[in-house]
Amino acid sequence: MSDPSLERLVNATLLVPFPGAAAPRWVLEGLERGVSGVTLFAINGNVPSAGGLTALTAGLRATSEALVSIDEEGGDVTRLAHETGSPYPGSAALGALDDTATTWRVHRSLGAELRGAGVNLDFAPSADVNTADDNPIIGTRAFGSDPELVARHITAAVSGLQEAGVAACAKHFPGHGATSQDSHLEVPSIDADLPLLERREMVPFRAAIEAGVQSIMTAHIRVPALTGATPATLSPAAITGLLRGTLGYDGVVVTDALDMRAASGAMGIPEAAVRALAAGADLLCLGSKEYEDSVRAIREQIMAAVREGRLSAERLEESAARIAALKAWLAVPRTAEVDRAVGLEAARRAIRVTGSLSVAAPVIVELQAPSNIAVGPVPWGFGPWAPDAVPVDAETADPDELLARATGRPLVVVVRDAHRYAGHRALVTTLLSARPDAVLVEMGLPVWRPETAAYVATYGATRANARAAAELLGLVGEETEAGGTITSSEAG
CATH class of the missing domain: 3.40.50 (Rossmann fold)
Structure with missing residues (x-):
């Protein structure tokens, strides 16, 4: 395979960040050379205002039909409303209310806001079953501690977002809810055997798949019974074995941010990127501060891994095909109206x-x-x-x-x-x-x-x-x- 062809395959796996309210030249040039898209971060100044965000995404669209991703859960985790707090209650409130029609309305309205601002891939909803009271990273981001309750609200949330034309991303596979550590800082571990995973963590992910979720995000957690000492993001057993094989999912798999210590702390982001792709991931969320030089190093490491035989070109071609299918899904016109009244209504009732x-x-x-x-x-x-x-x-x-x-x-x-x-x-x-x-x-x-x-x-x-x-x-x-x-x- 020629270097230009290989580079384009590698570029297809990248979701790159950047600072400021306009994409720099290296990002626009990367999109022209096949980079799949970007991830927007409020902390990077990518969301200065609703109008500013729309202008930014319009600039990206002028270059290519890029994936424009963001971590907008509509609850405590909000990027659109990072300066004021979200006008929508989060998953825990919607789970306490337990009205799936309201969950659908909230996420359809949230999707309409995102699509109107030019965002087409949302890293939400959380499919985690929050069974650890002292969980430092999930908490109110989960619909609850009951797998069936979480599953029915995952179905509603995925359907609402995607009816508005935004690809949903169920996270954090294979489930971050039973952890007591923060994967930004260390590698959490879940002490659960495979039967427990099946009747607890897998229930919402199966529901998301049945609802047609367009993407699923991996977690940087280890499940010794499944992944051994390896985080799920880097584990073929988790992605290719459980998610692809047992659950039958053939959509896009996105990594959680690879700058998190649980993914790359011991090896660096470039090597973590190689291992995530080898495990079966399709899109690499790099983190908030991995700019031009870092992206170049990641690209070169992946290309070297292919030349060395540690990663096959066929594996990258599989990812490219899934990403192309996602972009084709996004190209189909879908419309929905913003309904902010449902946010306060739901918060009152919860x-x-x-x-x-x-x-x-x-x-x-x-x-x-x-x-x-x-x-x-x-x-x-x-x-x-x-x-x-x-x-x-x-x-x-x-x-x-x-x-x-x-x-x-x-x-x-x-x-x-x-x-x-x-x-x-x-x-x-x-x-x-x-x-x-x-x-x-x-x-x-x-x-x-x-x-x-x-x-x-x-x-x-x-x-x-x-x-x-x-x-x-x-x-x-x-x-x-x-x-x-x-x-x-x-x-x-």
């Missing part, structure tokens, strides 16, 4: 309340919880409706000072995944011991539920989740679908 919420002009104390790497620096909390809310560091906060602020006024304490932080639980316990009339709002997973306060579970920290809770607390009038508000007296 909230679960225990106890009385009879509060007026409360003092709001928000315990600042770190976001994981996947979520990133997206704002959360009641700030838009309660600008005087008190943000506190649970490790250094003075409970007496906080209690003094709330003298003679209702107290609302806001947490996010309190079950994961001992210092947060300790501070909340102290505050509630002094103020058993306080309201506790959990904006993560409602795992830890103290009995001494009124309790609100939003199942997510998106703007929609926060707005719905703010309405319940009387911080803001109820917003109508037309965009107006209903004051408390009008709402009765």
